[in-house]
Amino acid sequence: xxxxxxxxxxxxxxxxxxxxxxxxxxxxxxxxxxxxxxxxxxxxxxxxxxxxxxxxxxxxxxxxxxxxxxxxxxxxxxxxxxxxxxxxxxxxxxxxxxxxxxxxxxxxxxxxxxxxxxxxxxxxxxxxxxxxxxxxxxxxxxxxxxxxxxxxxxxxxxxxxxxxxxxxxxxxxxxxxxxxxxxxxxxxxxxxxxxxxxxxxxxxxxxxxxxxxxxxxxxxxxxxxxxxxxxxxxxxxxxxxxxxxxxxxxxxxxxxxxxxxxxxxxxxxxxxxxxxxxxxxxxxxxxxxxxxxxxxxxxxxxxxxxxxxxxxxxxxxxxxxxxxxx
Ligand SMILES: NC(=O)c1ccc[n+]([C@@H]2O[C@H](COP(=O)([O-])OP(=O)(O)OC[C@H]3O[C@@H](n4cnc5c(N)ncnc54)[C@H](OP(=O)(O)O)[C@@H]3O)[C@@H](O)[C@H]2O)c1
Numbered sequence: 001x002x003x004x005x006x007x008x009x010x011x012x013x014x015x016x017x018x019x020x021x022x023x024x025x026x027x028x029x030x031x032x033x034x035x036x037x038x039x040x041x042x043x044x045x046x047x048x049x050x051x052x053x054x055x056x057x058x059x060x061x062x063x064x065x066x067x068x069x070x071x072x073x074x075x076x077x078x079x080x081x082x083x084x085x086x087x088x089x090x091x092x093x094x095x096x097x098x099x100x101x102x103x104x105x106x107x108x109x110x111x112x113x114x115x116x117x118x119x120x121x122x123x124x125x126x127x128x129x130x131x132x133x134x135x136x137x138x139x140x141x142x143x144x145x146x147x148x149x150x151x152x153x154x155x156x157x158x159x160x161x162x163x164x165x166x167x168x169x170x171x172x173x174x175x176x177x178x179x180x181x182x183x184x185x186x187x188x189x190x191x192x193x194x195x196x197x198x199x200x201x202x203x204x205x206x207x208x209x210x211x212x213x214x215x216x217x218x219x220x221x222x223x224x225x226x227x228x229x230x231x232x233x234x235x236x237x238x239x240x241x242x243x244x245x246x247x248x249x250x251x252x253x254x255x256x257x258x259x260x261x262x263x264x265x266x267x268x269x270x271x272x273x274x275x276x277x278x279x280x281x282x283x284x285x286x287x288x289x290x291x292x293x294x295x296x297x298x299x300x301x302x303x304x305x306x307x308x309x310x311x312x313x314x315x316x317x318x319x320x321x322x323x324x325x326x
Contacts, residue, residue: 001014001015001016001045001046001047001048001295001298001299002014002015002298002299003015003048004279004280005196005279006049006078006117006169006170006196006198006279006280007150007169007170007171007190007194007195007196007197007279008148008167008168008169008170008194008195008196009078009116009117009147009148009150009169009170009196011078011116012048013048013049013078013279013280014046014047014048014049014280014295014298015273015278015279015280015281015298016046016047016269016273016280016281016282016283016294016295016297016298017047017048017049017050017051017080017198017280017281017282017283018038018039018042018047018049018050018051018282018283018284018285018291018294018295019051019200019282019283019284019285020035020038020050020051020052020056020061020064020065020284021052021053021056021061021284022038022284022285022286023035023038023052023056023057023060023061023064023065024053024055024056024057024058024060024061025057025060025221026056026057026221026222026223027222027223027224027284027286028218028219028221028222029221030286032064034286034287034288035061035064035068036064036068037287037288038285038286038287038288038290038291039064039065039068039291040288041288041289041291041292041295042285042291042292042294042295043072043075043077044292045291045292045295045296046295046298047291047295048075048076048077048078049077049078049079049080049280049282050065050077050078050079050080051080051081051172051198051200051282052065052079052080052081052082052110053081053082053083053085053121054081054082054083054085054086054102054105054106054109054121055082055085055086055121059105059109062081062106062109062110063109063110065079065110066109066110066111066112067111069110069111069112070111078116078117079110079112079115079116079117080116080117080118080119080150080170080172080198081106081110081115081117081118081119082118082119082120082121082152083099083102083103083106083118083119083120083121084102084120084121084122084123084127085121085122086102089122089123089124090124091123091124091126091127091130094120094123094127094130094133095132095136096132096135096136096139099136099137099140100140100145103115103118103140103145103146104145106118107145113144114144114145114146114147115145115146115147116146116147116148117146117147117148117149117150117169117170118137118140118146118148118149118150119149119150119151119152119170119172120133120149120150120151120152121152122152122153122154122234123151125155125157125158125161128151128153128158128161128162129161134165134167134168137149137167138167141167148169148170149167149168149169150162150168150169150170150171150172150195150196150198151168151170151171151172152171152172152173152198152200153171153172153173154174154234154236154326155326156173156181156182156184156185156186156326159171159173159182159186159189159190160185160186160189162195163186163189163190163193163195164193168195169195169196170195170196170197170198170279171186171190171195171196171197171198172197172198172199172200172282173186173197173198173199173200174199174200174201174236174237174240174326175197175199175200175202175272175275175278175281176199176201176202176203176204176208176240176268176272177204177208177254177268177271177272177310177313177314178204178207178208178240178242178247178250178313178314178317178318178322179201179204179236179240179241179318179322179326180310180311180314180319180323181322181323181326182197182199183275186277187275187276187277187278188276188277190277191276191277196279196280197277197278197279198279198280198281198282199272199273199275199278199280199281199282200282201237201240202268202269202272202281202282202283203265203268203269203283203284204239204240204242204247204251204268205223205224205237205238205239205240206224207239207240207242207244207247207248207250207251208251208254208264208265208268209251209264209265209268210251210252210254210255210264210265211264212244212248212251213248214244214245214248214249216248223237223238224238224239228244236322236325236326240322241321241322241325241326242317242318242321242322243321246317246318247317249317250313250316250317250318251264253309253313254267254268254309254310254313257303257305257306257309258303258306259303262300262303263293263297265283265290265293265294265297266293266294266296266297266300267297267300267302267303267306269281269283269294269297269300270297270298270300270301270302271302271306271307271310273297273298274302274307
């Protein structure tokens, strides 16, 4: 598995990481055994980066990672967590006292004295512009509670604001074949500044697995059911904000453009990590088989013409819907 330096953290991580939102139950139930099997399979395939958050299953995802890591002390893992959604997402809640409380809880959950990387979890835009926010994060680095901090963002403009700050180590943003906006300015700016880019939702919540039809239904407790129109959180986090039926049809065109024998989700992930400026993609996996397949995308050679296919699909299906919104 290829390794890249994760921006200003200075740490090397695998180009394919593991997203662990699934461990929290927002995609239907995932058992402890399933979660451990996903982590085992990922690490066996060369993954050294896990992404989590303090709100995934109200800490369940962090605790599972903490338990797994404690029983695998020799694995050179980087765990990126997030904070900032345990209270109402208003700018006045993003203050030093709350950061301290949230970080200490994550340190307990993850069984780590010093967290590897803490990302602000898609806060309001004003938070990215507030000097006091960065001062408070710098203080957490200075006292050893966290080794580095980054941000997770909804929009390209938020990413650019954060990249301009001297100590922001990484930016997490939605980037996949159905969401190309970060290619315009965010990836070049991050590369220039030495800021890492974690590409989240690389499979457009599974659309780019190519396995859904327009008839596919999702369980009531799965965000692909309950947040399809942004009812619970930003619509962009579910199917990347694209219409499900359009996404299914575009994914079929994406699949049809691939050479025989190339898996759709692997090609989709390989395309993401081939974009200049991306440090790693962090696909989520429901089971060990998905985790293994996703990790193996790290060694897939990008099929000829795939980039042109992606840009054509984006222009025809999605640009008018998503490009200005996020
Ligand atoms: N605000 C934020 O900061 C934020 C928001 C969203 C996500 N994230 C992070 O980004 C990570 C990845 O995003 P995501 O999980 O939302 O979306 P994703 O990676 O685009 O899609 C994950 C889904 O794709 C399907 N899938 C994955 N691997 C597959 C394979 N090999 N074959 C077939 N299907 C496969 C599974 O769907 P089925 O369940 O249908 O099998 C899985 O649940 C999250 O886990 C989380 O760590 C962060």
